[in-house]
Amino acid sequence: xxxxxxxxxxxxxxxxxxxxxxxxxxxxxxxxxxxxxxxxxxxxxxxxxxxxxxxxxxxxxxxxxxxxxxxxxxxxxxxxxxxxxxxxxxxxxxxxxxxxxxxxxxxxxxxxxxxxxxxxxxxxxxxxxxxxxxxxxxxxxxxxxxxxxxxxxxxxxxxxxxxxxxxxxxxxxxxxxxxxxxxxxxxxxxxxxxxxxxxxxxxxxxxxxxxxxxxxxxxxxxxxxxxxxxxxxxxxxxxxxxxxxxxxxxxxxxxxxxxxxxxxxxxxxxxxxxxxxx
Amino acid sequence: xxxxxxxxxxxxxxxxxxxxxxxxxxxxxxxxxxxxxxxxxxxxxxxxxxxxxxxxxxxxxxxxxxxxxxxxxxxxxxxxxxxxxxxxxxxxxxxxxxxxxxxxxxxxxxxxxxxxxxxxxxxxxxxxxxxxxxxxxxxxxxxxxxxxxxxxxxxxxxxxxxxxxxxxxxxxxxxxxxxxxxx
Numbered sequence: 351x352x353x354x355x356x357x358x359x360x361x362x363x364x365x366x367x368x369x370x371x372x373x374x375x376x377x378x379x380x381x382x383x384x385x386x387x388x389x390x391x392x393x394x395x396x397x398x399x400x401x402x403x404x405x406x407x408x409x410x411x412x413x414x415x416x417x418x419x420x421x422x423x424x425x426x427x428x429x430x431x432x433x434x435x436x437x438x439x440x441x442x443x444x445x446x447x448x449x450x451x452x453x454x455x456x457x458x459x460x461x462x463x464x465x466x467x468x469x470x471x472x473x474x475x476x477x478x479x480x481x482x483x484x485x486x487x488x489x490x491x492x493x494x495x496x497x498x499x500x501x502x503x504x505x506x507x508x509x510x511x512x513x514x515x516x517x518x519x520x521x522x523x524x525x526x527x528x529x530x531x532x533x534x535x536x537x538x539x540x541x542x543x544x545x546x547x548x549x550x551x552x553x554x555x556x557x558x559x560x561x562x563x564x565x566x567x568x569x570x571x572x573x574x575x576x577x578x579x580x581x582x583x584x585x586x587x588x589x590x591x592x593x594x595x596x597x598x599x600x601x602x603x604x605x606x607x608x609x610x611x612x613x614x615x616x617x618x619x620x621x622x623x624x625x626x627x628x
Numbered sequence: 629x630x631x632x633x634x635x636x637x638x639x640x641x642x643x644x645x646x647x648x649x650x651x652x653x654x655x656x657x658x659x660x661x662x663x664x665x666x667x668x669x670x671x672x673x674x675x676x677x678x679x680x681x682x683x684x685x686x687x688x689x690x691x692x693x694x695x696x697x698x699x700x701x702x703x704x705x706x707x708x709x710x711x712x713x714x715x716x717x718x719x720x721x722x723x724x725x726x727x728x729x730x731x732x733x734x735x736x737x738x739x740x741x742x743x744x745x746x747x748x749x750x751x752x753x754x755x756x757x758x759x760x761x762x763x764x765x766x767x768x769x770x771x772x773x774x775x776x777x778x779x780x781x782x783x784x785x786x787x788x789x790x791x792x793x794x795x796x797x798x799x800x801x802x803x804x805x806x807x808x809x810x811x
Contacts, residue, residue, distance in 0.1 A: 405787040405795075412791060416686030493717030497685055500719065500811045504786050 361624040362443025365436050367426055372547035373488075374425055375450060376557050378440075379545050379600055380479075381421035382451035385441055386608070387472055388414020389616055393459045403462075406508055410469070413505070417498055424490055434627070442620035446602075446609045452540040453599040456608040460530075466516065467530035470509040471538045471572070477502050478568045487555030517579035524580070531576075531584050539565070539592035543600040561600070637706035639670050645700040646678055652692040653790060656732040659693060663724025666715060674708035676701045681720035684791040690714060721811050739771035739781075739796060739807040771807045773798035783807075 368374060392411035398404035422440040423433060430436050455472065459465045480502060483495035516527035542565040545551075552560040559567065573585045595605070604613075619626070646668060647660025659665060659680070667679040678697055682690050698710040722741035725733070730740035770781045778800030785795040793806045 402785040402787070405785055405789075409787040409791055412688075413686045416791075420685055489717065493715070493719070494685075497716045497719045500721075501684060501686070501791070503811075504809070508786055 362439040362620075365432070365439035365443065367430075367436070367440075369448065370546075372545070372549075372551040373556055375545035375547060376551045377421050377425040377491075378448075378450040379561070380483075381418040381425070381440070382449045383455055383472075383476070383541075384414045384421070385418035386449070386451045386455040386612060388412070388416075388418065389612055390455065390457075390459055391469075394465070399462055407465075410505055410508075413501060417501075420494055420498070424494065438620060442617045443624065446604055446613045448602060449604065449608070449613075450545055450600050450602065452538075452543065453596045453603075453605055453608075454534065454537040454540050456599070456604060456612055457537070458607060458611070463516070463526045463530040464533060466509070466512045467527060467534045468538075469505075470513050471531075471534050472541075473502065473505045473509040474572050475538070475541050475564070475568050477506055478571070479564055482559045482564065482567070483557070485555075485558045487558075491556065513575065513579070517581065528581055528584070531581060535584055535586055536590065536593055537596040539586065539590060540596045540599050543592065543597065545600045637670060637674055638704065639668075642670055642676055642701055642704045642707060643668050645704050646676075646697055649693065649696045649700050652689045652696070654733065654736060654738070656736050657729050659697075661726050661729030661732065663726065663729075664693075664720065666718075670707075674706050676707055676710045678710065678712045680712060680714050681716070681718070681724075682714050683720050685716075686791045722808055725808075733808065734774045737774050737805055738793065739774050739805060741808050741810050771796055771805075773801060773803065774805050775803050776801040781805075 369378065388411045391407045391414060394404060394407035395411065396404065398407055418441060419437055422437045425440065426433060426436040454468065457468070459468075477499065480495045480499040484492050484499065486492040486495065513527075516523045518524070542561045544561045548557065548560050551557045569586065576582070576585050597603070643665075647658060647665055649659050651657050651659060651662060662683065664680050664683065665678065666681050667677075669677045671677070678701065680690075680693065680697070694712045694714075697712050701707055701710045725740060733740040770779050770783075772779050773781050773796075776798060778798055780799040781796050782799070783794060784797045784804065788795045788806055792809055794809055795804060796807050797804050
């Protein structure tokens, strides 16, 4: 770590709330999934295959970053002295091992088939998790989940549109989308790993259904669509577990795709100017 | 100058000042017309507490709106401080836009959302729309073209220039136009 980034980390750590309790860990999982997914979606701004897709992924990126912003605000609480500085410290001032997103979120966008396959899986997961969170015992979390769920409807329509268009298209489209889904679906099982202390957040109703139990709810929606599209063999076996290379994100283990690619780029400006205001 | 007392503070004037703050991205429309002002109270000490409902969580204009609300309320005689809070319960939905707001949007070339949304929120309730995971398309009925009033229009793109708008096309006058997303 350079002197500059060490001093930025120390400036940020003074602004960070306690992060070890189960509530903070759950909120970080929600926020970090959205932030890193949004960051990867922004890859397509200016270079997507069509203007409509450029708008779509630019909006999806903006939504992801802003959804993360909201969860960071909840984590900081209403009495924080400087809300924007706190949100920046949470989003950009943590060390890589302090992020709690699933590893599938940090993978590069590869080609457009992979991007759309991951988008479909992540959006379906996000919709189910938000639906569950509308029943949270934390009234603020429940209200935000309602709001974000409305917005996510556009992401879901867009993702489902491409799922049907590619799976039902010509042989080339069908097979390339199959290969993309085959790469994404096993890795996506990392989404269902629990954060540290998650049992307590489930018991007190903050997260009414824990991450491991979200899997059945998500797959109840995705498995029939995969079968109807002719991708029967891609439906994960109930006994399937996340491959080792894609495991551990919720506990802070991340791959080079994050630690030497996303994280340095995403945080570079903050590390250079931790006191900057926007 | 005589000291300002709470009896001189006109709460109605504070509310008008706040509701007249324009949307930075749609200047002809005020946040009052958009239905963003949820609650406004003035304390005995002259401190204004405003609760606003953001249209979209990802709206980059919210910070500008907060600054503009603080500035507008501060100009009312007797106001000693302004606190703005954004809240999500109830969630903002397009049916909160009033008739003037809808007409101004149309004049601006943006098709307003139609009538009230079935099941839309009331201030007492929380949920605006059921979060059915297999809900039908958000496209809903074709929007009326803001230029020629034809209803022979299609949605060209579900995503537009801002998070709250999509892009439509009028087959009658062959103009693209923007529409407020129905949410």
